[in-house]
Amino acid sequence: MTTIAYREAVQRALREEMRRDPAVFLFGEDVAEAGGVFKATKGLLEEFGPTRVFDTPISESAIVGAAVGAAMMGMRPVVEVMFADFTTIAMDAIVNSAAKARFLSGGEFSAPMVVRMSYGAGARWGAQHTQSVEAWLMNVPGLTIVMPSTPYDVVGLLKSAIRSPDPVVVLENKQLYGKKEDVPDEEFFVPIGKAAVRRPGQDVTIVATGYMVDRALSAADALAAGGHSAEVIDARSVLPLDVETIVGSVTRTGRLVVVHEAPVFGGFGAEVAAAVGAQAFGYLAAPIERLGGAWSPIPFGQVLIDEYLPSEQDIVQAAQRAISA
Amino acid sequence: MLLTRAYEDRAQELWSKGLVVESLHGSQGQEAIGVGVCYGLRPDDVIIPSLRTRAAFLVRGVSVRQFLSGMLGKATGAAKGKATAHHMGSKDAGILLGSALVGSSIPVAAGAALAFKMRDEDRVSVCFFGDGATERGDFHEGLNLAGVMKLPAVFVIENNLYAEFTPISKHFAGTSLAARAEGYGFPGVTVDGNDVLAVYDAMSEAVARARAGEGPTLLECMTYRQRGHSSSHPPTEGRDPAEVESWLKRDPILLFKAELAHRGLLGGGALALIDASVAEEIEDAVRFAVDSPLPDPAELYRDVYAPAETSEAAR
Ligand SMILES: Cc1ncc(C[n+]2csc(CCOP(=O)(O)OP(=O)(O)O)c2C)c(N)n1
Numbered sequence: 001m002t003t004i005a006y007r008e009a010v011q012r013a014l015r016e017e018m019r020r021d022p023a024v025f026l027f028g029e030d031v032a033e034a035g036g037v038f039k040a041t042k043g044l045l046e047e048f049g050p051t052r053v054f055d056t057p058i059s060e061s062a063i064v065g066a067a068v069g070a071a072m073m074g075m076r077p078v079v080e081v082m083f084a085d086f087t088t089i090a091m092d093a094i095v096n097s098a099a100k101a102r103f104l105s106g107g108e109f110s111a112p113m114v115v116r117m118s119y120g121a122g123a124r125w126g127a128q129h130t131q132s133v134e135a136w137l138m139n140v141p142g143l144t145i146v147m148p149s150t151p152y153d154v155v156g157l158l159k160s161a162i163r164s165p166d167p168v169v170v171l172e173n174k175q176l177y178g179k180k181e182d183v184p185d186e187e188f189f190v191p192i193g194k195a196a197v198r199r200p201g202q203d204v205t206i207v208a209t210g211y212m213v214d215r216a217l218s219a220a221d222a223l224a225a226g227g228h229s230a231e232v233i234d235a236r237s238v239l240p241l242d243v244e245t246i247v248g249s250v251t252r253t254g255r256l257v258v259v260h261e262a263p264v265f266g267g268f269g270a271e272v273a274a275a276v277g278a279q280a281f282g283y284l285a286a287p288i289e290r291l292g293g294a295w296s297p298i299p300f301g302q303v304l305i306d307e308y309l310p311s312e313q314d315i316v317q318a319a320q321r322a323i324s325a
Numbered sequence: 326m327l328l329t330r331a332y333e334d335r336a337q338e339l340w341s342k343g344l345v346v347e348s349l350h351g352s353q354g355q356e357a358i359g360v361g362v363c364y365g366l367r368p369d370d371v372i373i374p375s376l377r378t379r380a381a382f383l384v385r386g387v388s389v390r391q392f393l394s395g396m397l398g399k400a401t402g403a404a405k406g407k408a409t410a411h412h413m414g415s416k417d418a419g420i421l422l423g424s425a426l427v428g429s430s431i432p433v434a435a436g437a438a439l440a441f442k443m444r445d446e447d448r449v450s451v452c453f454f455g456d457g458a459t460e461r462g463d464f465h466e467g468l469n470l471a472g473v474m475k476l477p478a479v480f481v482i483e484n485n486l487y488a489e490f491t492p493i494s495k496h497f498a499g500t501s502l503a504a505r506a507e508g509y510g511f512p513g514v515t516v517d518g519n520d521v522l523a524v525y526d527a528m529s530e531a532v533a534r535a536r537a538g539e540g541p542t543l544l545e546c547m548t549y550r551q552r553g554h555s556s557s558h559p560p561t562e563g564r565d566p567a568e569v570e571s572w573l574k575r576d577p578i579l580l581f582k583a584e585l586a587h588r589g590l591l592g593g594g595a596l597a598l599i600d601a602s603v604a605e606e607i608e609d610a611v612r613f614a615v616d617s618p619l620p621d622p623a624e625l626y627r628d629v630y631a632p633a634e635t636s637e638a639a640r
Binding site for chain 2: 029030033034037055057058059060061062085086088089124125126127128129294295296297299300301302303304306307308
């Protein structure tokens with residue numbers, strides 16, 4: 001076992017996959033010489049050299065668009081969109097080119113590529129550098145989207161993403177880059193589409209993504225102190241969604257709270273709630289609780305950010321409402 | 326220029342103390358561009374500053390108090406504490422909202438110029454952006470549109486030779502950014518961006534063209550970022566100290582002082598008087614910003630849409 005930070009987990013996954021497969025390469029803005037603004041790609045230029053790890057101009061559409069072309073020609077590009085908010089610029093390449101390459105060529109072409117991006121509020125970067133974009137992308141057939149919340153999952157999911165035959169978006173949470181964990185030294189993978197039960201419990205199921213998993217776990221501690229046992233599920237993949245694990249949990253607890261950073265309306269929680277409503281309706285003992293960012297652009301300034309994001313207290317209260325319903 | 330410089334230095338200090346809570350993109354060394362360009366404009370013209378055009382806010386009349394309060398995340402700052410100061414808009418000062426997405430303001434500025442042209446107003450729209458922004462597709466699309474429609478716009482490149490940690494030579498294989506204008510059918514001009522009078526002269530010409538209905542101009546101002554990309558980066562990260570040194574000698578404030586002295590315009594302790602009034606204005610703003618309240622959490626839910634009364638009226 002070795003203790004590594006979330007950002008080092010990104011480096012490790014890339015290093016292992018680049019050593020294994022010469023077709024894997026990395027590019028984006030300031031990913032090479034500077035090692036990324038969050039230092040998540042530090043050291044890779046030194047090991048793999050400037051033909052496989054390089055910096056690009058400030059051209060998000062060209063970065064992702066070029067990845068699509070290279071992927072269709074047999075390469076395995078990993079590109080970085082520095083802040084997930086900038087996907088708006090690369091949206092055409094992701095949605096219209098990458099996600100549809102296989103379908104529109106009847107399977108002759110495909111775009112096996114990874115688009116990594118940092119997302120999430122918490123730090124004071126303002127409305128255009130802190131959004132959670134999973135719901136913008138969840139409505140696109142052909143895409144896969146993962147949101148690792150631990151260093152272990154970053155390694156395992158990023159490696160799986162790189163080996164995926166189709167395009168995968170990896171959403172890395174900015175608040176988590178410094179988070180540390182012991183991970184095995186031998187190679188391991190985390191399968192895409194499998195949720196993780198982070199804490200077993202009987203009274204209520206809390207499904208969370210990314211940084212909200214940590215808040216859900218603290219909320220579960222607080223609930224335990226009050227005599228309630230919460231099961232915390234980390235969705236890990238939002239597309240495809242592990243409905244089986246979530247529904248299985250709710251059939252035991254009868255109560256569901258979903259929490260994410262993006263606004264509730266049209267958010268990931270809606271899909272979870274709909275799946276549970278469709279498959280575990282008879283088991284529900286309380287209305288489903290959905291928590292997410294406020295219906296507002298993400299503010300600058302801590303007071304307003306605290307108001308914006310679901311807090312541990314918000315999760316505890318939602319769980320208590322469900323339990324006492 | 327002195328006010329802007331003093332502001333930047335003081336803001337950096339406040340950032341180190343944890344009082345300024347937004348990431349600072351220091352404009353030290355680039356002040357002459359915002360000043361020279363904005364003095365070439367009328368109050369009814371509009372501008373969109375880049376992440377680094379601090380001088381433009383102050384020249385156009387945004388108060389140091391409000392600007393600094395914004396950087397402290399206070400209710401008296403940009404958008405009542407909801408937005409970062411460096412991209413703030415101000416209707417009174419004729420400053421359109423900037424974007425934190427480098428380059429995204431370029432088509433927006435073209436749109437403001439379009440509104441002026443459609444209404445037959447002789448106003449001008451100015452967009453400031455770094456050399457890095459010219460790498461965006463929006464640069465091409467915005468300039469092409471402005472060229473085709475002969476819009477009253479001036480596009481100002483603050484070419485400080487770097488984008489974050491990368492020198493321009495790694496981002497641009499050509500030799501002149503100004504030369505790109507030719508492909509859009511309007512003039513591209515390169516000026517010494519550290520010479521405030523040269524910037525002013527070039528701007529005045531561009532504005533005259535725009536007002537006369539002759540279309541846009543691309544104005545490339547050559548300058549140098551004296552500090553790191555942002556407050557969290559060391560000043561010379563990834564740069565040759567000799568290069569930094571040579572540009573410090575061409576500091577725009579030094580150059581302008583020398584020019585004024587040469588013209589005999591600095592008599593009577595003029596500089597000391599300016600320095601004193603600058604210091605007073607800055608310290609007043611620091612007190613104001615520190616004493617200002619944090620935003621009310623309910624502020625988060627305001628201004629997402631028009632207030633209910635206005636939407637009712639529209640129906
Ligand atoms: C669309 C977009 N891509 C990337 C970034 C991250 N970023 C912020 S500033 C910057 C460099 C900008 O360089 P330049 O336009 O030359 O301005 P300078 O910082 O040199 O003044 C980058 C890449 C961003 N804000 N927006």
